[in-house]
Amino acid sequence: MGCATPGRVATAVCLRCRDGCRRPTLARDSFRGVAGVPLLQAVSVAVAGEILIATLFGQAMAWHLGLAVVLAVVLVLARAVVERRSLVRIDLIRGAPSAGVLATLAWMGHAAATRGTDRYMHLGGDVVHLLAAGAWLGALPLLAMVLVRAAQRQSVEFDRVALITTRRFSGIGVTCVGALLATGTINAWYLVGTPAALIGTVYGQLLLTKLAFFAVMLALAVHNRLILTPRIQEAISPKAEVARVAMRRITRNARVETTLGVAIVVIVGALGISVPGAHTEISWPLSFALDLNALDEDHRLQHVFSALILIGLVAAAFALRSFRRERRTTGFVAIVVATSSLALFGYLSVIPAHPTTYARSPVRYTTAAVAAGATLYRSNCETCHGADGLGDGPAAMSIPVRPPNLTSGHALHHLPGDLYWQIAHGIPGTPMPAFEGRLAPGEIWELVTFLHALADDQVARRLTSRVSDWRPIIAPDFPFETAGGEQETLEEQRGRYAVLLVLYAYPESRTRLIALTEARATLERAGIRVIAIQFDARPPVTAEGIDPAILAISDPTVVTAYARFLPPLSGAPEGTQPRDAEVFIDRNGYIRSVRIGPDSAPANRVADLVRDADQLGREPRRPPAFGIHMH
């Protein structure tokens, strides 16, 4: 509450800044506390009041503490009135504030920060999770106490009470466990997000520990319910000794479950002060991982994998059933089948992995990053890997292992984090050296970004001046300003307009620009926005007949990055830049067509564009180009 949390160290965190700046902006955990004033000043009525009233978690905390006070009062008074009121009303009067005390915790946790409609789902799931956990962990000690008393007294009366309590607790247990599993899965979906984050972040590892404890609790509860409770039922009949042993076991189990429950609550506390796995760096701790990316390419492999998993699960279930029916041999055979099936699945899908394999690049796919990466590539990589990444550089012939084609499908299968590791640490057993001493981490990530563009270049060679099949060529982002307007970015157009990026030279492209001005209304109706940038990145021209709204200025990296996607000029020496080029980018941020050279029939071109936009409108929806949730 405005005070510093002891033990928190100020850390500098590299921001996943969307603008991909080379110098990361630092966000520091502030140990001066929420109010930003020294500790003594912070402990004041004004600051405390403002926090409690003006912030969401402050309001939640106010409710939380208020309801706790109400609960305390009710607990004290309830004993006094128990003789005069029915038990059900007592339960409600005691239950309501305690449910409130638990539920308000949800608004002080990570769920409160989820945005959009997911927020209600997440908060609702969290509230149910808290209530179910509270009910289960609250009832367990009581169960243990009743059973201990029954064992001490050793009378039929107490045994009957113990039996009834155990049976009723089973009902609560089943409901709570079901609710915990369902809501826990929802929460994990929001806060962890991916299996890689489950294993590769502190949050995920804490969650796995919690799940392990929960699994043990669950196993004990199942044992209680299915094996021990029926034995107690026979307490009233001749098998009293068996029943007594069962009751002792249940008591012991209940105690163990309570301890595990408390341990889980401690872990939950640790989870509450950790950054959720979905919002933090993933550092993969194992040296291998399961590569399910291969499934995208090979459909036969997909079927094989599914079949193996299915066989494994069915065999495991069959084994369980066989053992329950005391059929040992069939059980063992089934176990062997299950293990070998899953082992084969593992063998087929395992790949070497490194700590950065699942890391997300802090560098966004922008023209600035591609241009910086291109410069680094020229000075560090081109000698062996060649200007186009095909492995045909001048030094390639003289090294023992030929550099791979960096633009091929196999190379592209590597996750960006894998490429980062290979550049930073080299590949043992090959001449690929380690660059981490020579290049900063940001520079290596820029190289990885450039490799993406390099691979896209090859695919872009198949682009024509009309939109054809979809290929995932992402249009690199860039900021630009229109005359008299504020700065915008290409990415902001996504979901709103298709963009016709026109690269021009003045005065050669004058006719083209006038034609575009005249067609502007038509293009806008078709959902196309025109952005025209000079090849030499000069400020927009002011000339008669040209609408300033289509002219923009940006930095030179836009031209260097987009020039790579243009087809070569026919009949001109290599390396000549066309004086007039257009890149058509659809509403999802993918490059769909390119055109260069003087336009013989501008009106036809406009009609073509309108038809293309119409065709795009009828395409199935694609994932947007920058759909990755980056922090």
Added chain:
Amino acid sequence: MTVSTTLRAALGLGVLLTFASNALAHAFLDHAAPAVGSTVRTAPSAVKVWFTQELEAAFSTIKVIDAKGNVVASSDKAVDASDRTLLRLAVPALAPGKYRVVWRVLSVDSHVTEGDFTFDITP
């Protein structure tokens, strides 16, 4: 241990555990206009900074400092009413030069982050 002692112990533990929840998730800078580290030709009328989480208006501040270190604009009520992930600061007409934006925000789940970035205005 008698039942009442157990109950009291449990109550005490429960009260203790009430304060165990202190959530932390950070509001990081998502993107800004003018873009981080960029150069603009026309002086912007406002500096806008978007964050990855919603912010608490009461404790989020932003200021713009020019190359000489003078604060040209600042606000501690800058959270946009319609988009709580946006800090919007109106700035006066800025002369060409390098500017630094310094922000300090409180996210809705009670964590403070701060940072800064620069942008250039050249005619």
